[in-house]
Amino acid sequence: MKATRKSTQFSAVPIIVAALISLMAAKAMASGETAANVVATPGQVTFAKDVAPILQEKCQTCHRAGSIAPMSLISYQDVRPWARAIRQRVIQRSMPPWFIDKSVGIQHFSNDISLSDEQIATIVKWVDAGAPLGNPKDMPPPKVFEDDGGWQLAKVFGRQPDLILEGPDYTVKTHDQDQWFRPITDVGLTEPRWAMAVEMRPSTKEGRKVFHHILAGLDQDETNAPSAQVKVALGPNGADGGGGPAAMGLLMEYAIGKNFDIYREGTGKLIMPGAKIRWEYHTHAEDQDVTAHAQLAVYLYPKGETPKYRTYLTEFGAYDVKARLDIPPNSINETQGFHVLKAPARLENFQPHMHLRGKAMEMEAILPDGTTRVLSYADHFNFNWMTNYIYATDEAPVLPRGTIIHVTAWHDNTTANPNNPDPDQWVGYGERTVDEMAHAWVNVTYLSDEEYQDWLSKHPSPAPVGRRGAIAEPSSASRN
Numbered sequence: 001m002k003a004t005r006k007s008t009q010f011s012a013v014p015i016i017v018a019a020l021i022s023l024m025a026a027k028a029m030a031s032g033e034t035a036a037n038v039v040a041t042p043g044q045v046t047f048a049k050d051v052a053p054i055l056q057e058k059c060q061t062c063h064r065a066g067s068i069a070p071m072s073l074i075s076y077q078d079v080r081p082w083a084r085a086i087r088q089r090v091i092q093r094s095m096p097p098w099f100i101d102k103s104v105g106i107q108h109f110s111n112d113i114s115l116s117d118e119q120i121a122t123i124v125k126w127v128d129a130g131a132p133l134g135n136p137k138d139m140p141p142p143k144v145f146e147d148d149g150g151w152q153l154a155k156v157f158g159r160q161p162d163l164i165l166e167g168p169d170y171t172v173k174t175h176d177q178d179q180w181f182r183p184i185t186d187v188g189l190t191e192p193r194w195a196m197a198v199e200m201r202p203s204t205k206e207g208r209k210v211f212h213h214i215l216a217g218l219d220q221d222e223t224n225a226p227s228a229q230v231k232v233a234l235g236p237n238g239a240d241g242g243g244g245p246a247a248m249g250l251l252m253e254y255a256i257g258k259n260f261d262i263y264r265e266g267t268g269k270l271i272m273p274g275a276k277i278r279w280e281y282h283t284h285a286e287d288q289d290v291t292a293h294a295q296l297a298v299y300l301y302p303k304g305e306t307p308k309y310r311t312y313l314t315e316f317g318a319y320d321v322k323a324r325l326d327i328p329p330n331s332i333n334e335t336q337g338f339h340v341l342k343a344p345a346r347l348e349n350f351q352p353h354m355h356l357r358g359k360a361m362e363m364e365a366i367l368p369d370g371t372t373r374v375l376s377y378a379d380h381f382n383f384n385w386m387t388n389y390i391y392a393t394d395e396a397p398v399l400p401r402g403t404i405i406h407v408t409a410w411h412d413n414t415t416a417n418p419n420n421p422d423p424d425q426w427v428g429y430g431e432r433t434v435d436e437m438a439h440a441w442v443n444v445t446y447l448s449d450e451e452y453q454d455w456l457s458k459h460p461s462p463a464p465v466g467r468r469g470a471i472a473e474p475s476s477a478s479r480n
């Protein structure tokens, strides 16, 4: 397992830290201080006072016994051997898994788990000072984590879900390669209903370690669908936003760190009678066989109630539909896709999807007046994390009819990409992780022209933002 390998690698750290502590302790004792606060000189950053609260807030949901991360980051003893690794990960912004460039685009999200610059500085200072414990009396009371047995949304809504859909069990074999298991099950509704929130999880704690992500696609015939207020002419097979017979929309995606979706007020997702769930379990093996399945909880609007807005999970491709992807060996490749909004719309989130060579993705709005606005830029995408960035209500961009959503993707097929299995290999579009994809999953909520005008009258138009800042233009790289 990863933790074992890494803890060997970092095994020098605790020894050095321990040596430092006893050295400083000896010094402090000599000057008459008590042993408890020996390692903390006044004003010094300590674990107890400064670092533990950050770990409680930003790390422990995953880094505790029984959760998904390889090691616990709760007690000083847990954390100390990892001090160096933590320093490195927070500086790189590869932990917590939040890969949005902080210098461009929308910066307020409802599910932001990233560290602030101050928090990063505090952690770095602490490690650089020898990772002192400080005064144990400064330790915050341990954070209580709810027993994971229940649905998180049950606490939000104060009731159990209306539907609990279960996928079939799947056994992830020890040391197996990544697998994609794609069973289909019935939803079992007898009339059209609207979902207001969904939550998904692997059925067991062990399952959480081996389910990389789970998709629950909705496969349904919408010929007789009741419509939410705004009708939009949509693409033939859902690729441009759902709709049409046998539209396959995504109802929910579970990924490490993403458990539920609550749609904004008055907004829902339609589930038709006869609908089926197309599951996709993407698994990766642990050091023992694990059998588990996906569970999907759905909260519905009351019978007969139609929310004002329908949100469509939309795949905005970052490539030319015909050319798709053509990534030469040993190169950084840039591709672009353009999508016209056929009605005014609010974009609810940004979720870049690429595979092993994924490097970065940007979503930009080209407004009908020609001005452009970078909405989001994930500057250091990591295949292990399909993080979904959900815009805070006040910042979700509302865009006029005719806006072009311009998505740019970068793939890194060089040795510089640690996830790259073979930089000498040409890579094209495909399902396997060794093939590539490049699209943004975005929940698009369409508005009527009146609603858009109304919104506009209450919101000053945001200043246009130029092209991305930080990414190096791939100089020697080929472009599509």
Ligand code: HEC
Binding pocket: 002, 003, 006, 054, 055, 058, 059, 060, 061, 062, 063, 068, 069, 070, 082, 085, 086, 089, 090, 095, 096, 097, 113, 115, 256, 257, 384
């Ligand atoms: C959403 C869950 C999640 C959160 C939040 C999270 N981690 Fe992690 N962390 C993981 C998982 C899973 C791994 C192993 C996979 C990986 O490296 O991406 C990991 C790996 C790490 C590693 C590398 C371990 C190794 O084997 O080298 C470090 C260090 C780390 N996390 C520190 C942190 C710190 C510090 C925070 C908070 C500031 C944090 N993590 C927040 C889930 C999380």
